[in-house]
Amino acid sequence: MQEPKKALTVAFLGPLGTYSHQAAYDRFGSSVEYHESGTITDVFEAVASKTAHAGVVPQENSIFGSVIETYDTLRRQNVPAIRGEIVLEVQHCLLARRGVKHEDIRYIKSHEQALGQCRGFLAQNFPNASLEKVASTAAAAEAVLTSPDSAAICSKLCATVFDGLEILFEGIQDRNSNFTRFYVLSTTLDSELPPSTLGQTRCLVRLSWGAENKPSPSIAQLLTALGLSVSRLDRRPQLDGTLPFRDVYFAELAREDGGANGPWMPHIERAIERVRESGGKAELLGIW
Numbered sequence: 023m024q025e026p027k028k029a030l031t032v033a034f035l036g037p038l039g040t041y042s043h044q045a046a047y048d049r050f051g052s053s054v055e056y057h058e059s060g061t062i063t064d065v066f067e068a069v070a071s072k073t074a075h076a077g078v079v080p081q082e083n084s085i086f087g088s089v090i091e092t093y094d095t096l097r098r099q100n101v102p103a104i105r106g107e108i109v110l111e112v113q114h115c116l117l118a119r120r121g122v123k124h125e126d127i128r129y130i131k132s133h134e135q136a137l138g139q140c141r142g143f144l145a146q147n148f149p150n151a152s153l154e155k156v157a158s159t160a161a162a163a164e165a166v167l168t169s170p171d172s173a174a175i176c177s178k179l180c181a182t183v184f185d186g187l188e189i190l191f192e193g194i195q196d197r198n199s200n201f202t203r204f205y206v207l208s209t210t211l212d213s214e215l216p217p218s219t220l221g222q223t224r225c226l227v228r229l230s231w232g233a234e235n236k237p238s239p240s241i242a243q244l245l246t247a248l249g250l251s252v253s254r255l256d257r258r259p260q261l262d263g264t265l266p267f268r269d270v271y272f273a274e275l276a277r278e279d280g281g282a283n284g285p286w287m288p289h290i291e292r293a294i295e296r297v298r299e300s301g302g303k304a305e306l307l308g309i310w
């Protein structure tokens with residue numbers, strides 16, 4: 023008998039066995055259809071094109087910091103809305119094809135975040151190995167199946183997903199405590215996602231300047247105009263203007279009044295208006 027089609031499709035950075043896959047499963051479980059994307063940017067595109075209703079993308083790691091590809095994609099116009107967050111504990115392993123020995127390994131493959139989180143281990147144990155960035159940790163695990171001189175940094179789960187691999191080292195990241203935070207993407211700012219969207223206590227606002235806006239306010243002036251509590255600030259180069267070293271800022275805001283001042287959205291809308299009046303650009307990218 024054919025299984026009934028599931029109501030929701032969730033895109034994640036594949037293949038099966040990535041941390042993104044684990045984060046998505048933690049949030050959505052077995053009640054949804056999963057869609058594997060080749061890159062983080064492809065996850066955004068799957069949601070934007072409505073191939074998937076939701077997506078899960080890594081945003082920040084507690085050892086290596088911001089996930090650059092996620093922020094670079096958030097710089098684009100018409101990006102999907104952020105409607106949630108997931109925090110996952112990350113314990114990296116080094117996996118190689120069964121029978122491969124430490125001294126055979128000349129290449130270490132992984133996602134750039136995982137390579138960055140294990141820098142100390144790599145310098146100490148594989149000082150002469152070449153580090154190769156690939157699209158995801160599970161893509162690295164899959165690739166070493168056919169490379170007897172390579173090893174992959176990935177999750178323990180990959181030893182089960184890909185038959186023929188064995189675990190050489192466990193817990194190899196530079197600090198024992200290691201967490202990655204993910205954003206949950208959806209098509210619109212007001213779409214509801216199961217099990218439920220959080221109670222609108224966080225939001226992400228993109229701050230920038232119009233190309234013609236000279237002289238421009240400083241980022242400190244824009245944040246003052248915003249007037250809400252900023253819990254995190256990231257920046258990437260703004261690519262659409264003619265002036266060099268103009269950045270786009272991503273301000274994550276945390277609601278502090280516990281809901282005492284009524285619905286949050288009108289406060290955010292007024293804050294965005296104040297930024298515009300002070301000569302900046304502000305756009306709401308997500309609320310959750």
Ligand SMILES: O=C(O)C(=O)C[C@]1(C(=O)O)C=C[C@@H](O)C=C1
Pocket residue numbers: 035039040041042043080081083089112133135136157158159160202
């Ligand atoms: O490659 C994966 O497994 C991912 O899900 C990506 C990613 C990331 O980009 O941060 C997710 C968690 C870990 O920090 C390492 C890699």
